[in-house]
Amino acid sequence: MLVYHLPGTLDTREAHLDLLWEAGATGLEERAGTIRAYFEIRADLPAEIADGEWRLEADQDWLAEFKANLKPVTAGRVTIVPPWLTGEVPTGQLPLIIEPGMAFGTGHHATTRMAVEALSAVPLDGHSVLDVGTGSGVLAIAAVLLGARTALGVDIDPQTIPIARENAQINGVPDGRAAFVEGTLGSDLPEHAAPDGVYDVLVANLYAELHDLLAGEYAAHIIPGGPLILTGILAGKLSMVQAALEREDFTDVTVRMDGEWALVTARAPQ
Ligand code: SAM
Numbered sequence: 368m369l370v371y372h373l374p375g376t377l378d379t380r381e382a383h384l385d386l387l388w389e390a391g392a393t394g395l396e397e398r399a400g401t402i403r404a405y406f407e408i409r410a411d412l413p414a415e416i417a418d419g420e421w422r423l424e425a426d427q428d429w430l431a432e433f434k435a436n437l438k439p440v441t442a443g444r445v446t447i448v449p450p451w452l453t454g455e456v457p458t459g460q461l462p463l464i465i466e467p468g469m470a471f472g473t474g475h476h477a478t479t480r481m482a483v484e485a486l487s488a489v490p491l492d493g494h495s496v497l498d499v500g501t502g503s504g505v506l507a508i509a510a511v512l513l514g515a516r517t518a519l520g521v522d523i524d525p526q527t528i529p530i531a532r533e534n535a536q537i538n539g540v541p542d543g544r545a546a547f548v549e550g551t552l553g554s555d556l557p558e559h560a561a562p563d564g565v566y567d568v569l570v571a572n573l574y575a576e577l578h579d580l581l582a583g584e585y586a587a588h589i590i591p592g593g594p595l596i597l598t599g600i601l602a603g604k605l606s607m608v609q610a611a612l613e614r615e616d617f618t619d620v621t622v623r624m625d626g627e628w629a630l631v632t633a634r635a636p637q
Pocket residue numbers: 471472473474478479482499500501502503504505506521522523524527550551552556572573577599
């Protein structure tokens with residue numbers, strides 16, 4: 368197997384990825400700060416991507432290996448599985464099928480798991496849910512499977528929207544119950560439209576600095592006393608989120624930790 372090792376990540380070398388495809392790469396993968404580009408034959412590469420190194424490696428079907436190592440993830444009343452593991456959902460659990468791919472949210476990250484657990488623990492029947500930073504759509508879809516009347520997933524990354532819609536479809540979520548749009552909350556990000564309205568429940572798996580920035584928007588988009596579920600918060604940044612919620616008059620703040628990650632729940636100001 369011929370692999371071209373290019374220093375950097377899929378983010379930092381985003382502008383160069385097309386050059387790798389154009390040169391004949393059959394697959395790209397990121398591992399520990401290096402992009403691995405798979406080739407069938409050695410190619411002449413343009414100067415922008417000439418800082419890498421060609422290596423001949425033992426053959427391995429990395430996609431098959433990745434798939435073989437995936438396990439179902441149980442979070443509250445939901446078990447998240449890729450499409451080929453639906454048979455492994457324990458009896459009584461709600462299956463949530465997510466095709467592992469480009470969007471964050473397969474259930475294998477502690478933050479996603481804690482957010483689904485938190486959704487399982489709040490009354491959702493007949494409620495509306497706003498999922499900020501929807502990624503694969505996993506939290507919005509979980510909310511509908513758990514009984515929410517509607518869920519709206521928003522994300523600033525346009526690539527996530529068709530993926531989230533497809534995941535909703537795979538899970539048999541009717542069109543009117545889950546919607547996904549490119550967008551966010553907050554006037555500091557004016558290029559993205561803010562979704563209108565007020566929701567019964569708001570969930571957001573982002574990061575602490577963004578929760579701090581958006582705390583006022585969260586308060587404005589949840590019914591008085593409605594639940595707020597926040598994660599994506601590293602332990603060291605937890606106090607920033609707690610201070611933001613206090614500033615915006617949220618009440619009943621609770622914290623759960625899983626390793627270095629925190630999940631915070633609160634109730635919107637009355
Ligand atoms: N909700 C999924 C989950 O829990 O697994 C995905 C969470 S992933 C950690 C964060 C997502 O938020 C990414 O898809 C990213 O594009 C999106 N995002 C980042 N900043 C955002 C913002 N300001 N507004 C909305 N979405 C944002």
